[in-house]
Amino acid sequence: MTRVEPAAALVGDIAVPAVKGICQRGALLAAIGDEESELRNFGHAADTDAALAAVRALGAEVSELESGTVRIAGRGLRGLAPPADPIDCGNAGTVLRLLSGILAGQDGRFELVGDESLSSRPVRVDEPLRQMGARVETTEGRPPVTIEGARLQPIRYELPVASAQLKSAVLLAGLLAEDGPTTVIERVPSRDHTERLLRSLGLRLTRAGAEIRVWPAERIPPLSLDIPGDFSSAAPFIVAATLLSGSNLRIHDVDVNPTRTGLLDVLGRMGARIAVFNRHSANGEPVADLEVRSAPLLATSIEAEEVPRLVDELPLFALLASHARGESVVKGAQELRVKETDRIETVTNSLRALGIRITADDDGFRIRGVPARPRGGAMASSGDHRVAMLGAVAGAVSKEGVEIEDAEAVAVSFPGFFELLESVTQR
Structure with a gap:
């Protein structure tokens, strides 16, 4: 744990x-x-x-x-x-x-x-x-x-x-x-x-x-790539900084490919304060720095056509929504059921164990938000790296902290996640 x-x-x-x-x-x-x-x-x-x-x-x-x-x-x-x-x-x-x-x-x-x-x-x-x-x-x-x-x-x-x-x-x-x-x-x-x-x-x-x-290739030319930071790895930090009063976090050289950054659009609707600057390009991919400050949030809904642009961030959205005023709904996200775990069930069970009001639907979930810290407690990642990172952010924004079972699952995508989170955490 x-x-x-x-x-x-x-x-x-x-x-x-x-x-x-x-x-x-x-x-x-x-x-x-x-x-x-x-x-x-x-x-x-x-x-x-x-x-x-x-x-x-x-x-x-x-x-x-x-x-x-x-x-x-x-x-x-x-x-x-x-x-x-x-x-x-x-x-x-x-x-x-x-x-x-x-x-x-x-x-x-x-x-x-x-x-x-x-x-x-x-x-x-x-x-x-x-x-x-x-x-x-x-x-x-x-x-x-x-x-x-x-x-x-x-x-x-x-x-x-x-x-x-x-x-x-x-x-x-x-x-x-x-x-x-x-x-x-x-x-x-x-x-x-x-x-x-x-x-x-x-x-x-x-x-x-x-x-x-796409047409047949005669050859594949040699690649010379400068690979930017992964938006899905930046997302836990964006969410935590948005929810923690007094936060001011900069994340450098993040890939902001619009097919990946649906969470930024959703956060904008909810009232988040995120600045995107120093825009440039790397091998055809748009790249930028992000500055995140804390902000109060309003509930919103996510429909099926928006899901592909933030499918990996939907667990984190559930946590965001739990702090937003009103009820938030995710629809058309049945693809979550065939990820590393059935993420609809895993996320629902995990957040409910921490005192968050969330219910599962066949194709998503519903969250009743309260603009306050959740209680905290213990949750199981079920070996899912996205759920393990969700647990860490939930712990940071909770009243009592969170114990995460199988937290080492973060190594699937982000081996140094816990160390980086600790390096920017103020208590």
Whole structure:
């Protein structure tokens, strides 16, 4: 059990780990590049290290420098070699799904496995990859996944759910297709790190309305990436600073890709005081510094079309809403039920145990806010890194503190989270 005591305020200047999804995408694309790629400010965590382990297993050479730079010597567009053992993706759904798209166009037979949590989640990429010509086997739609690569054909595929991972798997497979563009139809926009990265490499990708098209690649150029801070890692600090009176916190070099920053829009509606400044660009990604000051909040509702832009921040939104005046409602978030845990149930049970008035719906939850600190107590993360960080923020803004079971789950995305939180906490 890890205990987080009540805080008076968050004050200081911090930087958070690099965007997990860009680290993973960069590593996977570098592996099929034909020269050495350089990924600067690579953020090491269980999920990103799973990407490095996977490309090593497939024959790419990976070297890590003390500066935080990772260099990867690629194997070429279709040069990945089947390893003797299954490729262990750990808890990283992004690695498993995106790598499936790449392996569908390689020569050989590959097996992808994951930990208990990943093995309980739907794969979803198997159907479109079969349509493209690959042989894909799953365990009732879940990992392990076995892929026998093929010469892929382009398809026109409409996403059944808003999923950046599913979209990206099809787009990456489209790079390896043979005749014409692959089209993905995305009715509700999801995070677009893959599209931005492919464009930054000079690869042909277009978007017109809901249709995204990618053309086959002759080669993958070497990557030279400066990876900014992950908004999802900044979010716990944004929430804590907003709720703790007297806070003044600056977070530097954060990726503010609009497909990821729905929480900023929601906080704006609620009355938060957040300044976005020093805007610039890194490899096609918008980057900025954030300054957060405490503010009283009003309740708001989140509808289905907004969910993809803050799906990872919805647990934190529940805590925000518990401090806002009025009732807040989240709808259309059934995707939370197939994350690392059933996050609707996990978040509801965890916050209720701390004295917060929250009820679960099939596709979200309802929170009755009280502009005061919750009691505190004990909660279980159930091994979910987002819930563990939620518990830490809840402890900081509570009356009595919070004990978190399985708090070490934060290592999935943010190994130094508790130390960084303590460094800016005033009591």
